[in-house]
Amino acid sequence: MAALVVLLLALACTGGLYAAFAPASKAQADDTAQSLAIDEGKKLYSVGCASCHGTGGQGTTDGPSLVGVGAAAVDFQVGTGRMPAQQPGAQVPKKKVIYTQAEIDQLAAYISSLGAGPSIPTKAQYGPDGADIAKGGELFRTNCAQCHNFTGKGGALTHGKFAPSLEGVDPKHIYEAMQTGPQNMPSFPDTTMSEQNKKDIIAYLNAVNGDDTESPGGLELGGLGPVSEGLFAWIFGLGALIAVAVWVAARTAKAKKS
Numbered sequence: 001m002a003a004l005v006v007l008l009l010a011l012a013c014t015g016g017l018y019a020a021f022a023p024a025s026k027a028q029a030d031d032t033a034q035s036l037a038i039d040e041g042k043k044l045y046s047v048g049c050a051s052c053h054g055t056g057g058q059g060t061t062d063g064p065s066l067v068g069v070g071a072a073a074v075d076f077q078v079g080t081g082r083m084p085a086q087q088p089g090a091q092v093p094k095k096k097v098i099y100t101q102a103e104i105d106q107l108a109a110y111i112s113s114l115g116a117g118p119s120i121p122t123k124a125q126y127g128p129d130g131a132d133i134a135k136g137g138e139l140f141r142t143n144c145a146q147c148h149n150f151t152g153k154g155g156a157l158t159h160g161k162f163a164p165s166l167e168g169v170d171p172k173h174i175y176e177a178m179q180t181g182p183q184n185m186p187s188f189p190d191t192t193m194s195e196q197n198k199k200d201i202i203a204y205l206n207a208v209n210g211d212d213t214e215s216p217g218g219l220e221l222g223g224l225g226p227v228s229e230g231l232f233a234w235i236f237g238l239g240a241l242i243a244v245a246v247w248v249a250a251r252t253a254k255a256k257k258s
Contacts, residue, residue: 034109041110044103048084057114062088069180070117071108076176078104090160091183118179118189125195126175128203136204139197143188151208157184167209171202 046055052063059065066073077083081095099107108120141150149155152166161184166174178198181187188198 037106037109038113040103041106041108044099044107045110048099049107052085057111066111066114068115068117069111071112071120072118072176073180073182074108074111075104075120076173076180076182078107079170080173082182091162094164118176121172121175121179123172126171126199126202128199128206130196131199131203133200133203133207135197136200136202137208139193140201140204143193144201147185152205166205169205171206174202174205175199 045053045057049063049066052060053066054060054063057066059067078099079097079101081097082092084098085092086095111117112119140148140152144152147155147157147163148166149163154165155163157163163184175198177185178188178193178201
């Protein structure tokens with residue numbers, strides 16, 4: 001009996017240790033949660049997205065294919081309210097978000113199941129820790145300022161399109177936009193622009209558009225760049241030169257008469 005009791009205790013301990021440390025149960029639970037998220041996302045997609053993007057995300061004449069766009073594209077487009085689109089046009093503007101973050105995650109899980117693509121970035125990827133603001137400014141002026149202006153104030157493009165302002169935009173969405181290249185914007189995958197470079201650019205935008213930011217040069221004229229500053233110089237600078245010329249001419253004429 002003693003040997004039997006010892007054997008039963010050994011079997012119980014072995015089973016308990018296996019149940020406690022075996023990773024299979026956790027992996028199975030994760031797979032189950034992912035499957036549930038995909039199923040719920042498919043339901044949301046069928047109601048809010050399939051009419052334009054097709055029942056299987058293959059795309060239609062009213063919307064592009066979503067196969068391979070990845071979770072990051074869904075999180076950006078739906079998380080900024082651009083999707084579902086209000087109406088067709090040259091560009092889909094940012095508007096009020098109609099889905100909760102949990103629903104957005106479910107949609108992203110379903111779209112990811114259609115084909116591999118960029119994943120939603122973590123806070124460690126777009127957070128300010130370890131970022132080089134000066135390097136970010138250099139990268140932004142080289143790659144982004146042509147459309148977004150040199151401090152991210154936005155600007156007009158052709159055929160009714162525009163580069164939106166980046167002031168107040170969630171850093172996660174800026175990172176996702178660089179990853180996925182929404183609408184008229186080119187994409188900057190890690191093979192083109194590294195994760196550190198993206199972090200640097202986001203840190204620069206936070207520095208120039210933060211709530212506590214003061215322009216080191218004084219009055220910034222809206223931070224719109226050479227157009228507004230050139231107009232200011234043209235009106236007031238040239239106006240001052242004309243006033244001086246008139247004053248000199250009047251003084252000269254008065255001196256000749258006397």
